[in-house]
Amino acid sequence: MPEKIIPRSQDYSRWYTDVVQQTELADYAPVRGCMVIRPYGYALWENIQQALDQRIKQTGAVNAYFPLFIPQSYIQREAEHVKGFSPELAVVTHGGGKELEEPLIVRPTSETIINAMFAKWVQSYRDLPLMINQWCNVVRWEMRTRLFLRTTEFLWQEGHTAHTTAEEAQEEMLRMLEVYHDFAENEAAVPVLPGRKSEKEKFAGAVASYSIEAMMGDKRALQAATSHNLGQNFARPFGIQYLDQNNELQYVWQTSWGLTTRFIGAIVMVHGDDQGLILPPRLAPIQVVVVPIWRGEEQRQQVMAAVERVRQTLGDRLRLEVDGREEYTPGWKFNHWEMKGVPLRVEIGPRDVEQGQVMLARRDRPGRKGKTSVPMDELAPRVPALLEDIQANLLARARDFLERNTAQPTSYEQFKAIVADGFAQAWWCGDGNCEAQIQEETQATARCIPLDQPEGSGPCIHCGQPAKEVAIFARAY
């Protein structure tokens, strides 16, 4: 097993790919731009799914499944939508040995096919709100791909809702943004900034798009989830109408929202270090790894009996693994499980057995600082408490990193220096030309216009015109 990860400071981009591949989260597939999500990565995705699915269901949405293929004519019904997605489509032209009369698009997102069904299902105001979520794969033909961050095929959940009023749709859109916000911070320990996307960055076909933006370890931004207010942009071309309480035909108001396997990339980049992954305990496939240390048969028996006690004490309540392999040394195992990002290691040697204790080593505090010895009979309360502390610490230090690397420039010169190595929070006029020029000059884009706005107003950081909102600018993934 060639475990070599280049230091983050030396080459952040290669560090990322090394970590993803060496820890066996994912691998490149022999298909252009596609990845294989390996068991360790998929177990992380399953934990993400579980935590998010529960939250989605609590809002009243239900899961369903819609076809992978979308007739080409459907994609073309909403003008902005087709313009935005056309360059990225994969097209099925042959099926069952014959050329198809109408080519089928492999879904890049499912607004069109889902709304075609909504038009059939929605008849009366009693059928509303209609709130449906789908976990599935989607395909977008990407030019430059990177494991998890940008792949031709990826996994996600996409929610699609229909409401009787514009206000209700806006509320739903914000509710889901808050669900993502809560999930990101409380499950993944990834602090995020929720806000509105600029006109240029919004979803093709949306009235307004919102996102949560996170800061990676190299101080670049990553859009970690999106929630869109679609207005009646799809309701009209797809004819989603209902009879209201006055028996009049009305178009519905809609939202859509999604979070993808890209989020795994965010977890890697927000928490990881030169040793490899650091996984937040709530989502880690393995929360605790137990490494026995012994020499000779007598010690082995004593130590393994203690290991068994630990497994019995914690194994039912935590995702715990015992590494009892005899072909590797304890030192090798320490490195291995550190690289894999397991939040907590339990070491048990002959002296620990004698003293009725074990050694706990935190992944988030390397070396001596992160080690404590704990009496065997205190494990049941101490280990879960320690995992909670690790979870809280990861969030706190990521938030501190985000805050330390976000600044408010008062001049465009300052702005340029800030976005070269962090987030700039600046008054912005909202004009698309301004945005394009900023990007050309600094490579930074408007990440979002945060929901949380300061009082007052100020001059646009680029053009100096009066601005009513601040935006976050940064170079982004």
Add this chain to the structure above:
Amino acid sequence: MPEKIIPRSQDYSRWYTDVVQQTELADYAPVRGCMVIRPYGYALWENIQQALDQRIKQTGAVNAYFPLFIPQSYIQREAEHVKGFSPELAVVTHGGGKELEEPLIVRPTSETIINAMFAKWVQSYRDLPLMINQWCNVVRWEMRTRLFLRTTEFLWQEGHTAHTTAEEAQEEMLRMLEVYHDFAENEAAVPVLPGRKSEKEKFAGAVASYSIEAMMGDKRALQAATSHNLGQNFARPFGIQYLDQNNELQYVWQTSWGLTTRFIGAIVMVHGDDQGLILPPRLAPIQVVVVPIWRGEEQRQQVMAAVERVRQTLGDRLRLEVDGREEYTPGWKFNHWEMKGVPLRVEIGPRDVEQGQVMLARRDRPGRKGKTSVPMDELAPRVPALLEDIQANLLARARDFLERNTAQPTSYEQFKAIVADGFAQAWWCGDGNCEAQIQEETQATARCIPLDQPEGSGPCIHCGQPAKEVAIFARAY
């Protein structure tokens, strides 16, 4: 809501489609041969997934995700495989606005892409066994499609394993067949016959295929899951080799196994009746529905207070729904939830409140026979016990139906009469020509050669040649 289901006896095929559509399990999609799995159907699939996923993980297999697209050259590497699947492929020829150099196949099954990765991951005997499962969508271009039973796109899990010996692969194949057997009978209450497929019916590329076969309500057979012994048929073309303990290169031995959304069709057809669905309690999205009965505000308050007590008593432990809608009558609701197949209904009216009791109505025993009144304070133990009884009763009566409609013919004339309306268990020589002639003459095919074989031998039911095994013959979905 137009709730009309044609009686089973009148038109079984339309009855099936009516039930699936009227109960909102699934709907036809506006894409040829594809379906939409609606929330009620998807909730059933989620329960199937959960029950099966747990069993799969208990065998030591882990989940992962492989690409949707397979390079055409991969599909072509195993001769039988490409022959079997070629007529059913959907082909992506264009991506990102350009024609692809090599067309991509939308996976009909993933042996080829997964084994290409196995070749990379497997180096030493220490990497074996490798046992991986994937939950995903697959596409097979079908000519005649029916909701759940045969659709161009369907959902499934596909397991793929690699082992050091032929014996170990055979054991794994049988272990998974037993997992499906256990799942079908103990979760879905669908009795099945596990056995080996004939040469003609085996998976394209397998050394031997096994399946579980179930009997539908019209006495036709349905293949409910399959488990294949692939031998080294994929290991050789894909070069999956490992160094054994003597440091010699060896090819692995493999299996694959799968269960699809087709299984939902089996649940519908095995248990359903003229009123609609009857769902097995372990998998039912709603296990208990509570219908309040009242007139006027005073009664409403009393009844709804009792309903709330029922919810508090049972709601945490069971999937329970209260139908408090005021626009429908209790009678309408009884019919509605019977149609939806909810195993148990709780009725609460003013007289029940007075007497401190509720009325329970079993879905599996219509009318008075299935009704019992139960004191409020006995609900906590009685309702779960009743659900278990319903589960057991569904399995028992389906098994009885299977047994009553399976016969052992002693002549080919008898055989023909039996397969016209049931399963025939008959000595069979195993010859492909014999099988083809039987199918031509009776429309029945060899469903499987059951694992459970009688002693001795006999003359083949068709050609009279000595036969060592009995096979199940039936007309099949």
